Each structure stands twice: as structure tokens, then as C-alpha cells.
């Protein structure tokens with residue numbers, strides 16, 4: 623039997639993948655690698671939990687031991703994480719893992735201003751030259767983020783102000799990202815050396831997204847594109863740090879991001895790097911991805927950090 627290793631196992635996406643894998647086969651051989659083993663409540667006759675942390679690469683040899691395929695959930699330390707991912711890939715090789723499934727982001731290419739895309743580009747290159755089989759999931763923006771972080775506050779204010787210009791995007795539900803990852807982990811031979819654009823089913827302009835938000839949140843919301851400088855000034859005014867700090871407390875929406883990353887992601891939308899639509903979710907899973915409207919209807923009113931347990 624194939625042993626699947628899940629990195630970052632206490633996270634939302636990794637947790638969803640773990641649940642799907644065990645729902646399909648409760649006897650699945652799984653190694654759950656996490657910084658916080660105490661948070662893992664998963665049980666199964668062939669499940670083991672091991673400690674792993676990108677900041678402590680010496681743990682990975684033991685953490686990945688006996689594994690055949692690894693879900694490498696990208697880390698959060700912008701800039702530093704390329705080195706962290708490289709250590710994880712090297713350790714996977716030493717441990718005899720044959721295939722790595724990696725969570726990247728849509729629009730990864732030189733010139734993309736999103737700070738996260740710059741990191742992912744480097745890790746994608748490392749994977750391609752690692753000698754391991756790889757599957758790269760270039761995930762579009764999570765539809766759950768559009769609901770909780772974009773539209774819910776905009777519904778309270780009556781306006782969505784972002785530096786996304788007149789760009790468009792195809793938000794995808796984390797449920798579908800998890801389904802795609804699960805399918806690949808359970809049939810890796812069909813996905814050797816692949817790069818997938820994991821998008822939702824529709825490419826939507828910012829205006830269309832706001833129109834959908836107005837309908838689902840049942841209140842008028844307008845869209846006002848703002849400059850990079852205005853967007854940064856807004857985040858400064860609510861006390862968000864410009865750069866990511868792993869120790870910063872979560873804000874009321876329950877996430878821990880920094881404004882330089884968020885604004886750079888806005889600019890990537892404005893400059894067309896997220897204007898991608900693919901049929902890869904359906905191709906991989908056999909099931910069409912959820913529409914943004916259906917995700918908004920199922921998670922509206924929920925804080926971002928509460929969506930995982932509710933949906």
C-alpha cells in the first residue's frame with residue numbers, strides 16, 4: 623500500500639484532504655506532519671502523526687520516513703519559504719518519497735507582482751529539477767476569502783475598495799482544491815510531472831464579483847478601484863503590519879497576513895495574472911467545481927477561520 627505524507631497537517635486545506643482520504647478508505651496509510659501534533663484529532667489504524675516544521679529541517683528525515691508521496695502545503699514565511707521548501711524537497715528525496723504534490727498559486731510566471739507568486743515560482747523550479755515526480759496545484763484565489771475577507775466587510779461598508787483594478791479571476795472553493803489534491807494523491811501515476819490551474823468554473827470581473835456579493839449578502843455593494851498607495855494606507859490605518867511576522871496576533875477576521883502581500887496580490891489581479899480559467903478540477907476529480915455564488919451562499923456570515931469546520 624502507498625503511504626501518503628501530509629505536511630502542515632493541522633491546517634485547513636491539509637485537514638480537508640486528510641478527511642477525504644480517510645472517508646474514502648479508513649485504513650489508508652497516512653503520515654500527518656505538523657508543528658503541533660496535539661492539534662491533530664484524526665484517528666485511523668494506519669495513521670501516524672509526526673513533528674515537522676519548515677524552520678527545523680532536521681525533523682523532516684524522520685517525519686517523511688516510509689512515505690511514498692508527499693502533499694507539500696506551502697509555508698507562510700514569505701521570502702524565507704523558498705529555502706524552507708527546498709529543505710523539505712531534499713528531505714523527501716532522502717526519505718525515498720517518489721512524488722510531491724505542491725500547493726502553488728495561479729499566475730506563477732516572471733513579472734507577476736504578487737510576492738507569493740515570486741516564492742512559488744522558485745519552488746516550482748526546484749521541484750522540476752529535483753528528480754522527483756511532481757504535481758503542482760496552482761490554486762486560484764480561494765472563494766472563501768472572497769466571501770469572508772472581500773465581500774463580508776464590503777457588505778457592511780457598502781463598497782469594496784481594492785487595488786485590483788479592472789482585472790478578473792476565477793475563485794475556487796477550498797473544497798475543490800482539497801478534492802483535486804486528494805485525487806492526485808490517490809492516483810499519482812496519472813499525474814506525473816503535471817502543472818494544474820485549479821480554478822473555479824467562471825472567470826469573473828471585479829464588478830461581477832461585487833454584483834454577486836450584493837445579491838447574496840442582500841445589500842447594495844459598489845466597487846471602487848483604488849491605487850496601491852491608497853490600499854496600503856487603508857491597511858496601515860487598521861494596524862496591519864506591512865510585512866509578515868509569524869508571531870503577530872490574528873486580526874478580527876482570523877487571518878495573519880501582511881499588507882505588502884495583500885496589495886501585491888491585488889496588483890496581480892489588476893495586471894491580468896489571475897485571469898485564468900481551466901477545466902482542470904473537473905478533469906482531475908470528475909466533478910465540476912462549485913460556483914462562486916454557491917460558495918458565498920454556503921459560507922456567508924462566517925469568519926474566514928470558522929469556514930473550515932463549517933463547510
Ligand SMILES: NC(=O)c1ccc[n+]([C@@H]2O[C@H](COP(=O)([O-])OP(=O)(O)OC[C@H]3O[C@@H](n4cnc5c(N)ncnc54)[C@H](OP(=O)(O)O)[C@@H]3O)[C@@H](O)[C@H]2O)c1
Pocket residue numbers: 629630631632633634635636655656657658674675676677695696697698725727761762763764767
Ligand atoms: N489560493 C489562495 O487564495 C490562498 C490564500 C492563502 C493561502 N494560500 C496557501 O494555501 C496554503 C494552505 O492554506 P490553508 O487555508 O490550509 O492555510 P492554514 O489553515 O492557515 O494552514 C497553514 C498551513 O501552513 C503550515 N505551516 C505554517 N508554518 C509552517 C512551518 N513553519 N512549517 C511547516 N508547516 C507550516 C501549517 O501547518 P501546521 O500548523 O500543521 O504545522 C498549515 O498547514 C497556505 O499554506 C498558503 O500558502 C492560498
